[in-house]
Amino acid sequence: DGGITQSPKYLFRKEGQNVTLSCEQNLNHDAMYWYRQDPGQGLRLIYYSQIVNDFQKGDIAEGYSVSREKKESFPLTVTSAQKNPTAFYLCASSIRTGGTGYTFGSGTRLTVV
C-alpha cells in the first residue's frame, strides 16, 4: 500500500544536539511538507519542497534544515539553534504543490531532555 512513513515515532534529544527526522513516501508525489504541531495548536509549516533538489522556507523555518535529494525522501534536521524543539512533527505530501489535499505520515514526537 502507498503511504508516508515517518521514523522514529518517538525521539529524545539532549540540549545542543542535532537530530534528523525521516520521511519517506511511495505515492510518487512531487510535493512534500514538514509541519510542527504543539499541544492544542494547529499545524505550522516549517519547510516544503515542490520538486527534487528544491525546497522553500515556511513560516517557522529558523532552527531547521531539510534536503530533497530523492523524490521519495524529505528528511528534517532539528538543529541546536531551535530553542524550543519539543513538539509533534508531521510530514505530508501531495501529488503536486497545493492540489486538493495532503496525505500525512503518522508523525514523530520529539522531546528535549
Add this chain to the structure above:
Amino acid sequence: GQSLEQPSEVTAVEGAIVQINCTYQTSGFYGLSWYQQHDGGAPTFLSYNALDGLEETGRFSSFLSRSDSYGYLLLQELQMKDSASYFCAPRDNYGQNFVFGPGTRLSVLP
C-alpha cells in the same frame, strides 16, 4: 495577511448533527480543505471545496461561500468515533500551500 477562525470546542450527543464553521482571510484563494485528527494521530483528509456550494461525502458534508470567505463542515448522525479535532485549511495564492486553522475539538457524548 492571513487569518483563520474556527470555534475552539464543540460538544454534541450521539446521533445529532453538528456544524463547524470556518472564516478565513488569505492572500488569494484556491479552495478550502477539511481534515480530521484524533488525539496522537495524523490528520486525515476529509474534503475539498473549490466552488461555492455543498459537497456531500457520506455522513460528512462541506460547504463553501467564496464571496463570504466562509465555509463549514457538517457532521450528521454523530458517532463516538467522530470525537476528534477538525481543521479547516484554505489554499492560498502565495505558495499555493494550505494554511491550517487552530482546529475545533469535537466531543461526542453518549
